[in-house]
Structure formats: C-alpha cells, structure tokens
Amino acid sequence: MADGTEANRFSGRVRRYAKVGTAMGGIAARFAGQRLGWEGDRGRNASELAVALGGLKGPLMKVAQIVATLPDVLPREYAAELKQLQADAPPMGWPFVRRRMAAELGPDWLQRFGEFPHxxxxxxxxxxxxxxxxxxxETVACKLQYPDMASAVEADLGQLRLIFSLYQRYDRAIQTENIHTEIADxxxxxxxxxxxARHMRLYGRMLTDEPGVHVPEPHDDLSTDRLLTMSWLDGAPLMQSVDAPLxxxxxxxxxxxxxxxxxxxxxxxIHGDPHLGNYSVRPDGTVNLLDFGCVRVFPPAFVQGVIDLYRALDEGDEALAVHAYESWGFSNLSKExxxxxxxxxxxxxxxxxxxxxxxxxxGEFGIEYGAGVAHKVHAELRRMGGVKPPRxxxxxxRAAIGLGSVxxxxxxEMNWHELFHDLTKDFDAQxxxxxxxxxxKAEGLPLPS
Structure with missing residues (x-):
C-alpha cells in the first residue's frame, strides 16, 4: 500500500522533458528566430502551442489553463488559445487501473467495493x-492519480519557468517570479x-449553513495519498443551464x-480553480463543488486589503488604496x-x-472594454519598468476572472453590490x-504564514 507521494524521480523528469520537448521543439525554434517568439506570426505559434499542450496529460495542461486566465502574463494570442484547452483527457485502461488501485489499497482492493466499473x-x-x-x-467517486505525476510536475514547472523567462526578456510589464512560485506550490x-480530503472537510465546515452549495464527504478508509474516495454528487454541467429562465x-x-x-x-x-469541470448544477439551482486540490488560505490582513481597496475606489481615498496595495505586498509604489x-x-x-x-x-464592463483596460494597463506598466505582483x-x-466568466x-442579472455588502458589512479581521x-486546526491544516 502506498504511504506517500511518488518520488520526484530523475528518470521520470527526463521522460517528461522528452515528451514536452518533442511537442514544443519546433515552436521554440521559431521563438528564437522571431525575437524570442513574441513577434512574427503569434497566432500560428499560439495555435500550435495549444495543440501541443492539449496532447499531453498532466500538470502542463493545467498550468496552461491557469496562466491563460492571468492578465498580461502571456501575449493575448497565447492566452486566447490556451483558454480553450479542456481538462478532459483520454482515460487510462483497466490494466492500469488494476495496478494503481492495488498499489494504493492492496491486492484485495476490489473486495472492498460493492461495484467498481472498468x-x-x-x-x-x-x-x-x-x-x-x-x-x-453508497455511490462514491474514486479519484485515482496518474503515475509519475511528481516527476511530471517538476519537469513542467521547469518548462514554465523557461517560457516566463523568454517572455520577460521581451516584455517586463509583469515580473513573473512570484507567479511561478505560487503556481508551483x-x-x-x-x-x-x-x-x-482535509480541504474538502474544511469546505464542508465553512459552507455548512449554505443550503445552495453541496460538498462531497471523503472516505478515509478508501483513500491514500494518491487515491481519494468521496461521496458522489449528481449534477449537470453548468453550460446546460445557459438557456434556462433568468x-x-x-x-x-x-x-x-x-x-x-x-x-x-x-x-x-478561496477555491483557486473555478474551472467549469469543478462544479455541477442540480435541478433546483443548487451547486456541487467537486475539486479541492487548489485551495489558498490568506492571512486576515490580505482579506482586509480586498475590502479596503473596495472602499478606496468607492470613496476616492488614495491613501487607503496605497494601504491596501501595501498590505498585499506591493512595494515602492509611486503615485503614477x-x-x-x-x-x-x-x-x-x-x-x-x-x-x-x-x-x-x-455596459462599460463588458469583455471588449475589459480587454481594452488590460491592454492599456499593460502598456503603462511596461513604460514604468514593470510591477511584481504578490504571489x-x-x-x-484567477478566481475573480473565472467566476466572472461563469x-x-x-x-x-444580480445586484452584485448587495451580495458583496451582505458578506462584508460586519467584517472584523480579528x-x-x-x-x-x-x-x-480542526482539519489538521496549517495556518497561513
């Protein structure tokens, strides 16, 4: 039975580098010939990069989806293509499943289930x-990790660092060190x-008084570091509701x-991955949250900063805005x-x-307007020498943009102002x-640093 995450093996990283290198080699060669790839036929390069990444299982595809939602981390042509990558990938076959399940729960693993489909x-x-x-x-969902994912993660994070460094040599508007560190962690x-599983229980605790949200419950006796068994929640994809009554x-x-x-x-x-596949909708309009791998815990001062910046913008209070940005970790901020x-x-x-x-x-908050704002802000940041966003x-x-997309x-058509004030009117950091x-502490999770 497995008792820990699979080793980050050198041989595994080498195999992963070979796969990624083969997929990206031709694109990278053109990058070098076109001012590091960010000029010339961006549309063609971006499309080929998306095709290459879409054929690879593992974290690189997930990284691509995350990066694509972050404003100005990559050129717009690349972000637009990478946003189209889907999380669904061809499943592994039954021989693989048998071996993986035996490695996690022991050779008699099948006898511990009433049914387990191939x-x-x-x-x-x-x-x-x-x-x-x-x-x-009881119907349950058994989430089984692919083999060698630790090696794949480290190899793919190395590729991401290379992509970021190439782009920054051309465009320094957004310094990416903290972005890479956060994604890696x-x-x-x-x-x-x-x-x-601990995150899942934490969300069950935090949302216990929310009748409109459902969270699965983990089964510890059928779970390991690389196998997570939880209650199955029925629901339909969100896109099936886009034509429902208002x-x-x-x-x-x-x-x-x-x-x-x-x-x-x-x-x-905060749930850091508002991907369409991470929730489903019940007939009564309530929602199921289904994935808790990407969860971020913030110090209270960071949350206070989010509210302070709202008040600063609402009241035109520049000093409070400066305080909010500094509480998040921005430094050396000029008036400009x-x-x-x-x-x-x-x-x-x-x-x-x-x-x-x-x-x-x-109105002015539509997609085209937002793209225009992002482009203008990017140009100004580049002119001023760039900014280093806190991790x-x-x-x-990602959460704000992902939910906005939903x-x-x-x-x-909601009164978003009232929804926000209902949650924050009595906010107290202590x-x-x-x-x-x-x-x-109840779920055995560490406090934020």
Whole structure:
C-alpha cells in the first residue's frame, strides 16, 4: 500500500522533458528566430502551442489553463488559445487501473467495493474518476492519480519557468517570479490527495449553513495519498443551464457567489480553480463543488486589503488604496503606479461598485472594454519598468476572472453590490482570524504564514 507521494524521480523528469520537448521543439525554434517568439506570426505559434499542450496529460495542461486566465502574463494570442484547452483527457485502461488501485489499497482492493466499473466516469489532467459503490451500497467517486505525476510536475514547472523567462526578456510589464512560485506550490499540493480530503472537510465546515452549495464527504478508509474516495454528487454541467429562465440562472449565480466568497470573507480561504469541470448544477439551482486540490488560505490582513481597496475606489481615498496595495505586498509604489493599478482594480471591482441589478458584462464592463483596460494597463506598466505582483494575487485574480466568466455565460442579472455588502458589512479581521484558526486546526491544516 502506498504511504506517500511518488518520488520526484530523475528518470521520470527526463521522460517528461522528452515528451514536452518533442511537442514544443519546433515552436521554440521559431521563438528564437522571431525575437524570442513574441513577434512574427503569434497566432500560428499560439495555435500550435495549444495543440501541443492539449496532447499531453498532466500538470502542463493545467498550468496552461491557469496562466491563460492571468492578465498580461502571456501575449493575448497565447492566452486566447490556451483558454480553450479542456481538462478532459483520454482515460487510462483497466490494466492500469488494476495496478494503481492495488498499489494504493492492496491486492484485495476490489473486495472492498460493492461495484467498481472498468471505465472511468471522468478523466482530467492529474488523474481520472471512477463511479463506484461501497460495500454498503453508497455511490462514491474514486479519484485515482496518474503515475509519475511528481516527476511530471517538476519537469513542467521547469518548462514554465523557461517560457516566463523568454517572455520577460521581451516584455517586463509583469515580473513573473512570484507567479511561478505560487503556481508551483499549489501544483505540488494538488498531488497530495490526503490534503485535498482535509480541504474538502474544511469546505464542508465553512459552507455548512449554505443550503445552495453541496460538498462531497471523503472516505478515509478508501483513500491514500494518491487515491481519494468521496461521496458522489449528481449534477449537470453548468453550460446546460445557459438557456434556462433568468430566475434559474440567477439562482445558480447566487449560489456560486456564496460558494466562493463565504469562505473567503468568513475564513480567508478561496477555491483557486473555478474551472467549469469543478462544479455541477442540480435541478433546483443548487451547486456541487467537486475539486479541492487548489485551495489558498490568506492571512486576515490580505482579506482586509480586498475590502479596503473596495472602499478606496468607492470613496476616492488614495491613501487607503496605497494601504491596501501595501498590505498585499506591493512595494515602492509611486503615485503614477497607483493610478495605473487602480484602472485594473476599477474594472474588477466595477460590478460591486455599481449599486443596481445588472449583468457582469453590462455596459462599460463588458469583455471588449475589459480587454481594452488590460491592454492599456499593460502598456503603462511596461513604460514604468514593470510591477511584481504578490504571489497571493495569482489565485485571487484567477478566481475573480473565472467566476466572472461563469456569470457571463449565465447572463445572470444580480445586484452584485448587495451580495458583496451582505458578506462584508460586519467584517472584523480579528474575528476572521479566530474562525480561521479554529477551522484549520480542526482539519489538521496549517495556518497561513
């Protein structure tokens, strides 16, 4: 039986480098000939890169999806192509499943289930899920990690560092050291399925009073570091609801908003991967959260900074804005830099600053307007020598942009201002610290540094 995460083996990394290198070699050669690849036929290079990454199982595809949602980390042509990558991948066959399950639960593993189908219900970048039954008849999801993922993660993170360094030699608007560090830490955590089980219980605890959100329960006796067995939650993909009546779409949007932001403003915890495959919708409009590998815990001061920046933008308080940015880890901020950062913040905060019911993409806050703001901010940052975003910013930006995309798909019309104020009107950083400490300790998780 496995008792730890598979070793980050040199041989495994070499095999992974070979796969990635073969997939990207031709593209990389053109990068060198076209001012490191960021000029010339960007559209063609970006399309070929997406095809190459889409054929690879493992973390590189997940990294590509994360990076694609972060403004200005890569050229727009690359981000647009990488956003199209899907998490679904061809599943591994039954001989593989038999070997992996025996390695995790022992040679008699099949006798510990009432049913265990040969075919996977879902396959993703780091593992695949089988819809099984326990001996007492409960339907469960068995999430089984692919082999050699630790080696693949380290090899792929090395490739990501190379891509970032190439881009920064051409464009220094966004310094990527902290972005790489944050992605690396979160990806390594995703390999630890026992940690994910603790995250799952933490979310069950934090959302216990939210009737519109459902969280599975892990089965410790059928789980290991690389196998996570949990209760099965039935639901339909969100995209099947985009043509539902507005009332139903608004109900789903409300529940999604609560699912992400009750934990953040109540406990300083955020689900960092709002990918369409990580939740499903029930007929009554309630939602299921399904994946807890990418979870970020923030110090209370960071959460306070999010609220402070809202107030600064709402009241035109420049000193409070400076305080908010500094509480997140920005440093050496000039008056000019603050003005530029506030342009992007104004776009992200726009829906909650607008005191009316509206869609996320209403008026000047639509996708085209947002792209224009991002382009303008990027140009200004580049002119001023660049900015180094704090690492905590990575998943906050991803959550905000990812959820915004969900709300746009739903065309939900909500009073986002009221939703935000309902969660933050009585905010107290010290009270959050106590709740956070109690919840994390109860689930055996570390406090934020």
């Amino acid at each position: 075919e996977a219900a879902h396959a993703a970048s780091l593992g695949q899920v089988h819809k099984a039954k326990t001996l007492d008849g 979160r990806l390594r955590e995703e390999l630890d399925y026992r940690r994910e 009332e139903q779409r608004n109900r789903i949007a409300y529940n999604m908003f609560r699912a992400w932001y009750v934990p953040f403003y109540g406990y300083g915890v 830099m603050i003005a530029v950062l506030n342009q992007w913040a104004g776009y992200l905060y726009g829906p909650i600053l607008d005191k009316r019911a509206r869609s996320i993409a209403d 905590e910013f990575v998943l906050m930006d 709300f746009m798909h739903l065309q939900a 009270a959050l610290k106590k709740r956070q400490s109690a919840a994390l």
